[in-house]
Amino acid sequence: MSDAILGQVALGYSPFIDRNRAVTATRLTVFPLDPEATLDAAQLLHAVGSVWPVDGARVSLNIASESLLRDVLAAQPATNLMIEIPAFMAGDAQYLEAIAALHGRGSVLLIKGRPLKELPREVLPCFKFSIIELADDRRLTDTAKPPAGVSRTIAHVQSGVSSVADMEASFNRGAAAVLGWPIDDVLTGAASDGRKAGQTDLQVIVELINRVDKQEPIEKLEGTLKRDPSLAFKLMRYINSPAFGLSVEISSFRHAIMMLGYQRLKRWLALLLATASKDTNLRPVMFAAVRRGMLMEELVRSGGDDEMRNEMFICGVFSLLDRMFRQPFSELMRTIPVPERVYQALVDGSGPYQPYIELVRAVEAESLYDFREAADKLMMSVTEINRAELRALTAAAQLD
Structure with missing residues (x-):
């Protein structure tokens, strides 16, 4: 299969880190170089599958193109590929059937961003995690608690983590995982175990x-x-x-x-x-x-x-x-x-x-x-x- 798509997108990657500080999955971000270009979802999935085969490790696809993501959803990707879906697409009726179908096949779906309106009740159970940017996390303030009688049912992944302190604080606030490279710590002081x-x-x-x-x-x-x-x-x-x-x-x-x-x-x-x-x-x-x-x-x-x-x-x-x-x-x-x-x-x-x-x-x-x-x-x-x-x-x- 042609890999022409590798000349049409820019790829970035970052880790999913769990509470044990183990890397459990990789996020692969896909940026179209030309927002107006028609991209081949099958080529993308083939390229991803060459690194993460069906029986291999997990990867989360973060596709910065609504049309390409729509085509990936329709292509029924392998179940080891987690799919990140922006909140605006999760609330769009035209995507409900595809989201439900992927969930039914066992795909792990993550909702990304804060919905601007209430999501359809039937779509919420399809998402295993919500991705919450560190700068937008309401848990950082005293008003972060949900209203009385309302509970958060979707575990959250904290994105935008760039230091060990960010990572530890995110876990203390209940994050199931963090997404990012905790490598920006200041070069002073002792290691976390008290020794240099x-x-x-x-x-x-x-x-x-x-x-x-x-x-x-x-x-x-x-x-x-x-x-x-x-x-x-x-x-x-x-x-x-x-x-x-x-x-x-x-x-x-x-x-x-x-x-x-x-x-x-x-x-x-x-x-x-x-x-x-x-x-x-x-x-x-x-x-x-x-x-x-x-x-x-x-x-x-x-x-x-x-x-x-x-x-x-x-x-x-x-x-x-x-x-x-x-x-x-x-x-x-x-x-x-x-x-x-x-x-x-x-x-x-x-x-x-x-x-x-x-x-x-x-x-x-x-x-x-x-x-x-x-x-x-x-x-x-x-x-x-x-x-x-x-x-x-x-x-x-x-x-x-």
Whole structure:
């Protein structure tokens, strides 16, 4: 099937995070580049299904086009695809039959936005969640309580969450999940468990990265890794994941070095460093770091060499270490060796990799304006970017 639609839309993504701080689903936002264009719903569903098959993880489609969403509803999407429906469409009689049919087939529907008028009584049971923007949440004020005799029957998902504090407050107000990237916290103070993130059990990984960077003998590397058996297990699990694409199983750290070489091993130690924190609240940040690394690598898949792809991966994975360690990059990079181009992007906000970081941020922010601006700076086509996004999301899903 043609994937022409990937040149007609801009894609953004963000996570659904539950009370355990686990990422339970991905939101895929679809912006038409030309609001007047007729888009093919079957092509969109085919592209989405290539990343999230029927028996795979959940994805929530947030389609910023009434006509495309109407066609998706009529196409009877797979039941693992959650569908977000704006409140104005939920209250429109012409869509009631399609909404009821999807609900009857087992699709999870989410109503988005505040209805301007009372919704038909028969449509309310079709929605499992309502999506409430943080800035519009009436629960933030004393008048948030519903009138006497009225109860809220639809669980709510809080959108627009951008910090750990927002996330915790949303759950305290009763949110079933939050939708957004809680990565905008100020870089001061201790981690939520009372310790600085840099003083947790991450020293072994930093030491390994330094030793690999110096290409020290395998025996020394093995000796360092043996100090943390759980770390060794996690590293082996990553390397043997489908995302890595090896044809043989890696059975030991020595075997990993022989098969991978020092440079490729360094990228997976970088991934390990970005996902090793034991702070529960940082799980969504670690999730974001993995996807950043995957996406930045895929963005240069066709035009970069192996060295550039590895550096882009490390740049993306490390781009949130300042949030995890609660230290500025200028301090962090004194102890963690990184290539010069990665250092420029993270510490100085400059260099050839910085525009790619801006593009990734635009994708995460689900901002069409920023997406267009970043794509223009890189002189990349929308089709290239969207394909890279879908490849990255596929690879990242294989690691989860």
